Amino acid sequence: MKLETPQAVAAFDLLGGGLVDFHLAGKLNPLTWEQAGGELESRPRGHFLCLDRWGAPSAAELKNGMPFHGEAARVEWKTSGAGVMSAKLPMAGLFVERTAKLDGTTLTVREKLTNQNPLGRIYNMVQHPTIAPPFLDAQTFVDSNAGQGFAQIAPQEAPRPWPQGQKADLRRLTNDPLPNVVSFVIESEYGWVTACSPTAGLMVGYLWKTADYPWLNIWRDVKNGQPAARGLEFGTTGLHQPYPELVKRGSMLGRPLYSHLDAGESVERSYQAFLKPLPPKVARVTAVRLMPGGIDVSFA
Numbered sequence: 001m002k003l004e005t006p007q008a009v010a011a012f013d014l015l016g017g018g019l020v021d022f023h024l025a026g027k028l029n030p031l032t033w034e035q036a037g038g039e040l041e042s043r044p045r046g047h048f049l050c051l052d053r054w055g056a057p058s059a060a061e062l063k064n065g066m067p068f069h070g071e072a073a074r075v076e077w078k079t080s081g082a083g084v085m086s087a088k089l090p091m092a093g094l095f096v097e098r099t100a101k102l103d104g105t106t107l108t109v110r111e112k113l114t115n116q117n118p119l120g121r122i123y124n125m126v127q128h129p130t131i132a133p134p135f136l137d138a139q140t141f142v143d144s145n146a147g148q149g150f151a152q153i154a155p156q157e158a159p160r161p162w163p164q165g166q167k168a169d170l171r172r173l174t175n176d177p178l179p180n181v182v183s184f185v186i187e188s189e190y191g192w193v194t195a196c197s198p199t200a201g202l203m204v205g206y207l208w209k210t211a212d213y214p215w216l217n218i219w220r221d222v223k224n225g226q227p228a229a230r231g232l233e234f235g236t237t238g239l240h241q242p243y244p245e246l247v248k249r250g251s252m253l254g255r256p257l258y259s260h261l262d263a264g265e266s267v268e269r270s271y272q273a274f275l276k277p278l279p280p281k282v283a284r285v286t287a288v289r290l291m292p293g294g295i296d297v298s299f300a
Contacts (some may be wrong), residue, residue, distance in 0.1 A: 001079050003101045003102040008275055010100065010107045013045055017077040017087055017098070019129070020046035022204065024105060029197065030204045031094035033132035033203075033229045040128045041216045044158035047273070048073040050114070050233075052092035053241040054126040054217075069128070071169070082241075106294050110270040115261035122243065126235025127213065127271060129206065135197050136227050141171045143285040144193040146216045148183030148253055152240045159253060165218070173220050173227040173282075183217045183238035186210040187255045193290035197277050203278045206233055207288055207295060208271035214255045234271070240287055 002011040002021075011021035023029040026132035031046035041050060056062070067074050071089040078100075079085050084095040095114045100107060114179035115121060129138070165171040165182045166177045193216055194205035215238035219231030241244055246257040274295045287298040 001083070001087055001100075003083060003100060003107070004084050005084065005102055005104055005246050008102060008105045009052065009231045010102050010273075011047045012077075012085060012100070014085065016042040016045055016048060016073040016075070017085065017195040018045040018048035018073060019047035019107075019273070020045070020242065022107065022273060022275065024202065027202050027277075028135055028200055029274070030131045030197070030202070031129060032135070033130040035070045042074050042076055043061065044069065044073040044128070047127065048097070049111075050126040050128050050235065051096060052089060052094055052123040052125075054124045054233075054235060054237050056242055058242040058244055061242070064091075064253065069126075085212065087091065088116075092123070093121070099126065104294060105275045107273040108270065110130070110268060111278060112266055112268045113261065115263060117295070118263055120262040122247070122249075122260050124235065124237040124246075124258050126215075126217070126233055126237065126270065127206070128231060128233045128244070129202065130219075130231045132229050132231050135195075135200050135204075136173070136230055137197065137199050138172075138229070139199050139281060140173070140195060140228065140230075141284065142193065142218070142232065143171065143194050144216055145183070145186065145188055145287075146193075147187035148185035148212070149182055149238075150218075150252070152181040152183065155239070157254070158230065168221070173222065173230055179247060180242050181217055183215055183240075185238065185255050186214055186216060190290065191216060191234060193234065194285045194288065195230065195232060196285065198282070200295060201278050203276050203285070203295070203297070204275050204277075205285075205288060205295070206271055207274070207290055208233065212269040213271070283298060
């Protein structure tokens with residue numbers, strides 16, 4: 001499914017539902033990351049949706065066939081109109097309908113999730129945009145209005161403020177020998193995250209309501225000493241563990257680790273993705289705001 005304006009293109013792959021191409025006219029696509037697999041195989045690519053979970057299933061769920069990050073990126077999506085696509089998750093008993101609209105260089109995505117089970121259930125819903133080379137290189141930097149956070153490998157340690165990671169500054173991806181996920185809470189009405197590539201002269205960013213997605217999760221990967229991927233993930237949870245551990249903890253940093261949908265209940269969430277040319281000599285992004293005329297970005 002492709003959406004086009006004179007300024008930009010946004011394309012979704014029905015095999016897995018990922019936003020696999022989002023680029024300005026004449027510029028490269030930042031969302032080139034994909035999990036290994038065949039061209040005709042539903043799999044995580046670009047910006048994909050983690051649903052009904054974020055991370056691994058329990059041992060019993062894995063034995064029964066539940067994949068990592070849930071089924072949404074592993075099933076075929078269907079289109080039912082311009083900018084409208086949907087997927088049924090058979091094991092989870094969930095149905096998700098997505099409406100996407102491209103206005104200039106801003107993509108607005110609304111997703112309605114319905115519990116088709118006869119009983120209520122807990123779930124998580126995490127957006128997983130992943131930037132990769134050639135947009136991602138040693139010069140690419142990430143900014144956000146995230147607050148306090150923790151490294152997944154050491155959740156017991158004292159909270160650390162953005163952009164502090166586990167022995168790393170998360171604004172840039174260096175040859176970190178310990179690839180990891182670091183999760184942060186959003187403390188403002190809206191959350192945002194941007195990635196800027198001076199090499200490509202381009203920035204990509206996301207803006208969302210904190211009430212919809214209270215967590216920002218930063219994943220990074222290095223291969224052969226070079227940046228390979230950066231996940232700019234935002235969602236309903238910040239702990240990368242199976243549900244038994246999430247239920248045991250309940251919340252972290254004052255934010256819940258899972259959500260609940262009653263039988264037959266629906267919920268809607270939305271976000272904006274945007275592209276902009278990167279002005280020369282920009283050191284960082286200081287603010288992202290939703291304005292009547294579109295997305296406003298402040299630089300330093």
